[in-house]
Amino acid sequence: MSSALKIAIAGLGTVGVGTVKVLQSHADVLAKRCGCPVEIVAVSARSEKDRGVDLSSYEWFSDAAQMAQGSNADVFVELIGGSEGVAKDAVMAALQSGKHVVTANKALIAHHGFELAQLAESKGLSLNYEAAVAGGIPIIKTIREGMAANSISRVYGILNGTCNYILTTMRESGRAFNDVLSDAQKLGYAEADPSFDIDGIDAAHKLAILASVSFGSKVDFSSVHIEGISRVSDIDIQFATELGYKIKLLGIASRSNGTIEQRVHPCMVSVKSPIATVEGVFNAVVCDGDAVDTIMQEGRGAGEGPTASAVVADIVDIARGISVPTFALPVGELENLPTSPMADRVGAYYVRLMLVDKPGVFADVANILRDYQVSIESLLQRVRDPGEAVPAVITTHDTAEANMANALNKIAKLENVTEAPCMIRIEDF
């Protein structure tokens, strides 16, 4: 058996402690699987409080960047988080001092993945980030290695467990968004400041990474179109059910004609679609490849165990000598693919209007839709309340997003439309 692979872990929150636990409890079998022992030699965190694991035999660093440079580790594991500051500095320092890097930091990879990959490649080092996307699901390995024979045309999925939990619970309980969110916070499924999750930023970080590794493009987070779930109302969830849909926050990326599409927003998907069956905190990713057709993977997207599983799998790869280009291709081969604007999307739409219930109101709406070539597929109006505002729901046939947006702008200005129209895209998965 070869000499030990030495590990330094920066960040001892939930995932850091989970990683320590897995490496400690599975040390024997990991050594057999890797052909060498995997030993923690150093850890780093801001404070030395008791974390329920024995850290006494590891060198302690209060400064992660110092550990990245100073420790004798072979692998630097970054579990601090954040796209800038300590995490970035420490990862750069680790690579510069010849250490492989394993990270769970989606923000870092989404913002700086390309330059970090350049640095790693120039030093002949691995930069592994399985835990950054969809937690325990080995989707990066699946795309970089398992689907290596394919030209990938599309990747999409449920990439944020907090949002999926909230939307699932809203549907099952009939409760409103804020109510369910505050429960999710009590249960630990949502952060005290939930904006990264519910505004779609977290899902967008993951989507930008998936797009790069799937399409061979430079990771380009700034071009992702992002809408969160805070405007999804319980009324829309009820209408979705009535129409045979579920509302899911999806990240969707596709490649065609030299451009890529990258978007995160609430979607209506048929209840019969495989992605619609993924509920609660679970994540799922679907990939379409030209040889393999469609692969779907489902599992837990967060939490101590699942995230540690991905972190340790990345460490095992390094111990086994497995090295793959960071984004599946050498950095020099990654393309600058422009992201197509949302206005170019063509698809169906769900639109809910609040209309004053009086004769002729709907004719104004229908005329505007006709003027913008928006063809109505179905119309639902359940409640009658003469003189008051009641919901009217329209679903459309395939329409260009620009036309839909223009029509909605004009509809919003109608005298008898009492609040901003709610528009949710319907995806045909």
Added chain:
Amino acid sequence: MSSALKIAIAGLGTVGVGTVKVLQSHADVLAKRCGCPVEIVAVSARSEKDRGVDLSSYEWFSDAAQMAQGSNADVFVELIGGSEGVAKDAVMAALQSGKHVVTANKALIAHHGFELAQLAESKGLSLNYEAAVAGGIPIIKTIREGMAANSISRVYGILNGTCNYILTTMRESGRAFNDVLSDAQKLGYAEADPSFDIDGIDAAHKLAILASVSFGSKVDFSSVHIEGISRVSDIDIQFATELGYKIKLLGIASRSNGTIEQRVHPCMVSVKSPIATVEGVFNAVVCDGDAVDTIMQEGRGAGEGPTASAVVADIVDIARGISVPTFALPVGELENLPTSPMADRVGAYYVRLMLVDKPGVFADVANILRDYQVSIESLLQRVRDPGEAVPAVITTHDTAEANMANALNKIAKLENVTEAPCMIRIEDF
């Protein structure tokens, strides 16, 4: 860029031709992904007929074993099939002459995987078989690498697309088994001799491989309990629907207390279970690991493109220098784990009896069940036809298989039971 990785392909059926097509059409991107060109240098098949791909620049061998020894390939790709004879001889010859092996041959790995792994390991060569299990789904990579941090307690799945297609179509159309089978044969979803598929042998080969790679045990096909789907009747499918179940042919393996369980048989699973949503020719595999919790992967389990995708991914791994122990652990670490007998299974059961419809008949049945501690959960009898045989369906609470089997033996002998009871295990997934 390094010098080319040279490939010899034995067997030019659907998968062989698909592999040639992927290697030819994706040559440029594969070279970038691998860091070296991947070039076919030799092919072998029984006849030189036109297969719709240009093979003219490859050396032709009519004898696969001769190609395994004689060609200058680095990798020998075995797509002949069969556990013995040419396929085995050629794979042995390839390993003995220092060539890595990639195979899609589930029968070969299920029967001889351990000895072949010993040979490969002794020579420092890869023996890759991603395509042997669940076609295009990268489940071997997921278990050997993606879940390397986990102790895996259970793996199960829909491992045969032919059976899943037949069961799905029976349910959707209400048609009988033989009728649907003959359609599946016409559509190319079932072989002219369908016994390997419908008798569960093919699924059992895959399950034995999954069990070994999941549990670190020597692959042990002969201990798999196997029942096929030919006895599943349209009546049982109707009752399943009424009870909230679907009937699926599952392969199920689990490890506990130093023994493993390996079984392939029709199961009833709740329509709400994720595995129940996998329909038609699709396959799916679910793995339970102690860190990651549950991962499910779904995709096409057969066909030219999906199988070639897996074969080429295995080749890419070799080109990238990725080498992992054949069954996730070095052969010397694989354990001899005994398979627990089916009689030890504890779970719920569905039982359909054909009973002559007259007073007191059911009391005899109920008494026998009571004598064997089988507790009835529900009872369905839809049809009344005094004096004639009508179906009566019982579902049970958890029961030991031995008790259930003994009770059914006794029930089968009752005067008013007109045919052998139909028993289908209910799985709580």
